[in-house]
Amino acid sequence: MPRLNLTPSGRSPIPSLGGDRTLQQEVERLHQLFVILRWSVVGAMWLFTLPISAWVLRRDLQLLRDTFTWTAVRYALAFKPGVAIALSLCIGLTLGVLLWQSRNILFGLPNREVKRLCNQVLHIRRQGHRHPFWRWVCKS
Numbered sequence: 001m002p003r004l005n006l007t008p009s010g011r012s013p014i015p016s017l018g019g020d021r022t023l024q025q026e027v028e029r030l031h032q033l034f035v036i037l038r039w040s041v042v043g044a045m046w047l048f049t050l051p052i053s054a055w056v057l058r059r060d061l062q063l064l065r066d067t068f069t070w071t072a073v074r075y076a077l078a079f080k081p082g083v084a085i086a087l088s089l090c091i092g093l094t095l096g097v098l099l100w101q102s103r104n105i106l107f108g109l110p111n112r113e114v115k116r117l118c119n120q121v122l123h124i125r126r127q128g129h130r131h132p133f134w135r136w137v138c139k140s
Helices: 021-056 058-066 070-078 081-107 111-130
Strands: none
Touching (some): 021 081, 058 070
């Protein structure tokens, strides 16, 4: 799998973990797996909520297409709180993952996060084939 999360200097955002190169690679793979899983959750949220929200707002969207005003947007969302909450959740999750990944790319992972990932890799190693992430993280 190609490296997606490099810092501007071109190095990995995960600091060196002593001399254990295998642990370093497994931590990087686990981090990449978490990046993929987070973006998958965001994509699934948009995929499921956008069509439902568009269906509920179909009359309002027709009105907005004829004459767009921010007041019309505000009232369309104010009188349909379920749609407003769903769209806000999608936007919030997207921004949260963007900020999280941007921080990791620009500044590298914090030491606390690296330690947590190391502990998770060791836990995955202990469980072996029974762990669902084992084949992606601990491949030879």
